[in-house]
Amino acid sequence: MVGSVGSRRPCVAVFGGSFNPPHVAHQMACLYALETHPLDQLLVVPCFRHPFEKQLAPYPDRLAMCRLAMRPLGERVMVSEIEREIGGDVSRTVITLEALAAKYPGVDFRLVVGSDLIAEKDKWWRWPDIERLAPLLVIGRKGYPEKTWPGPQVELPEISSTEIRSRVAAGQPISSLVPRSVEVFIAEKKLYR
Secondary structure, three states: OOOOEOOEOOEEEEEEEOOOOOOHHHHHHHHHHHHHOOOOEEEEEEOOOOOOOOOOOOHHHHHHHHHHHHHHHOOOEEEOOHHHHHOOOOOOHHHHHHHHHHHOOOOEEEEEEEHHHHOOHHHOOOHHHHHHHOOEEEEEEOOOOHHHOOOOOOEEOOOOHHHHHHHHHOOOOOOOOOOHHHHHHHHHHOOOO
16 A cells, blocks of 8 residues: 655545456546556455445456556556455445555555445445545446536446446456456356356
8 A cells, every 4th residue: 555645645446346246347437546646556346245235256357357457557556455454245335445444554545436336325225435445536437427426527438347247147248347367267266057
């Protein structure tokens, strides 16, 4: 994790998700956040257990795929195992942010979210605490109007992990949707079949 940066506190973005699997739009979101905001580092945080009980590929496989996907982005992007360290029955964003704040005192955090999640903020546990611990860094998603978030209206490609899993299960190609290293990993591990 990045240390102090001159006379200011370091700023680290947190990008959490199922990453089941990670895809090229996830990579683009990380690069966009790093290149358009004053961030020193970005943490990619695969959830350990999904709060809505979605079926996920095993955590070690999703962690490995995240590391493969984020490697081309360099040292400013780290994949964090904080949710495994926390444990528990489900992953909750606010608990993760509290754990990161305790583990890295003196760091300012920002939470990277897609504009689609702004419409669902009432479903998030302790949303006001989330915004206090890590002010939002919102990235546009197609189909979610500009009025749902302030700032520049940039939209990433519409790529769905659900679609990727369906394509793998049907024996269809996914090469335009995931990094090559992730595609090879999915094939070797026989995931999503």
